[in-house]
Amino acid sequence: MNDVPLFQRVTLIGIGLIGSSLARVMREQNLAGEIVVTTRREETLNRAIDLGLCDRGTLDMGDAVSGADLVIVCTPMGSYAAVGKAIAKHLKPGAIISDVGSVKEPVFETLGKALPDTVHLVPGHPIAGTEHSGPDAGFATLFKNRWTLLTPAKGTDQAAVDKVIDLWQRAGAMVEVMDAHHHDQVLAITSHLPHLIAYTIVGTATDLGDDLKQEVIQFSASGFRDFTRIAASDPTMWRDIFLTNKDAVLEVLGRFDEDLTELKRAIRKGDGEKLFEHFTRTRAIRRGIIDADQA
Numbered sequence: 001m002n003d004v005p006l007f008q009r010v011t012l013i014g015i016g017l018i019g020s021s022l023a024r025v026m027r028e029q030n031l032a033g034e035i036v037v038t039t040r041r042e043e044t045l046n047r048a049i050d051l052g053l054c055d056r057g058t059l060d061m062g063d064a065v066s067g068a069d070l071v072i073v074c075t076p077m078g079s080y081a082a083v084g085k086a087i088a089k090h091l092k093p094g095a096i097i098s099d100v101g102s103v104k105e106p107v108f109e110t111l112g113k114a115l116p117d118t119v120h121l122v123p124g125h126p127i128a129g130t131e132h133s134g135p136d137a138g139f140a141t142l143f144k145n146r147w148t149l150l151t152p153a154k155g156t157d158q159a160a161v162d163k164v165i166d167l168w169q170r171a172g173a174m175v176e177v178m179d180a181h182h183h184d185q186v187l188a189i190t191s192h193l194p195h196l197i198a199y200t201i202v203g204t205a206t207d208l209g210d211d212l213k214q215e216v217i218q219f220s221a222s223g224f225r226d227f228t229r230i231a232a233s234d235p236t237m238w239r240d241i242f243l244t245n246k247d248a249v250l251e252v253l254g255r256f257d258e259d260l261t262e263l264k265r266a267i268r269k270g271d272g273e274k275l276f277e278h279f280t281r282t283r284a285i286r287r288g289i290i291d292a293d294q295a
């Protein structure tokens with residue numbers, strides 16, 4: 001841990017699972033001289049104060065960001081345009097504005113659009129999370145050995161990008177800088193489509209007749225149980241993800257549909273060879289994830 005904090009004052013807008021995990025690791029690693037938190041509801045703010053997640057808390061977003069060296073937006077993506085408007089004129093020249101939202105291209109149009117030229121926008125996305133929400137759900141090791149992807153626009157001040165890289169690395173994350181559009185395409189297949197499938201399967205089970213539904217819950221084998229965990233993720237966050245990454249999700253959904261039709265045909269025709277070959281190929285992907293320490 002360094003003696004000198006990386007940033008003097010950091011403001012966290014929103015203090016749920018991600019914001020509170022950041023606050024905890026920033027405290028642990030001395031990444032901020034002062035942490036200011038702002039939330040939408042007073043109840044959440046009081047909880048953040050009780051948990052010792054901030055040095056100062058306020059419901060006034062403008063007041064919260066004034067004088068901050070780094071502002072990290074940790075709210076659902078549907079709130080970004082309003083957040084941008086509320087903070088724009090209170091930002092200190094030279095301040096770095098970042099976020100943790102799960103879709104990156106729209107950040108420039110929503111949050112970025114309102115910001116003055118005097119600040120540096122460095123969007124980010126930690127690929128780490130759980131199905132839990134709120135300030136109690138966070139923990140300091142959430143980002144450890146997980147990727148955080150940063151998607152600054154071309155021409156963004158390199159010193160600002162480097163400082164955000166430094167923050168995430170000191171929080172335990174592995175960091176990669178990539179193009180926002182590319183990020184959204186990759187995440188559509190690795191995260192957004194699996195969530196959509198989980199929401200669908202659990203929804204289908206919920207719509208079964210009462211007897212069958214009871215048995216699904218009672219005898220839920222690990223396959224279905226894993227889906228229920230994913231489908232318990234925050235509805236607001238996931239609504240916003242599908243609304244903001246619409247094109248990329250629809251594109252991968254189209255491909256998925258085609259592949260599913262092929263597997264359906266193999267089952268109908270009793271083509272065991274095709275099924276075996278497919279399952280063998282996908283098993284290798286799992287091994288790759290384990291080898292990359294991302295299991």
Ligand code: NAP
Nearest residue numbers: 014015016017018039040041044075079101102129133134
């Ligand atoms: P969370 O636990 O539900 O917390 C959300 C926070 O945002 C709360 O402090 C809430 O304040 C505030 N908030 C909600 N709606 C708001 C609004 N309309 N205006 C202002 N503040 C609002 O959410 P989270 O899981 O930390 O997710 C936050 C962001 O991280 C999302 O953009 C999500 O895409 C991204 N992300 C999440 C995960 C994950 O697994 N959860 C992983 C990577 C990235 P109040 O309680 O006062 O309403």
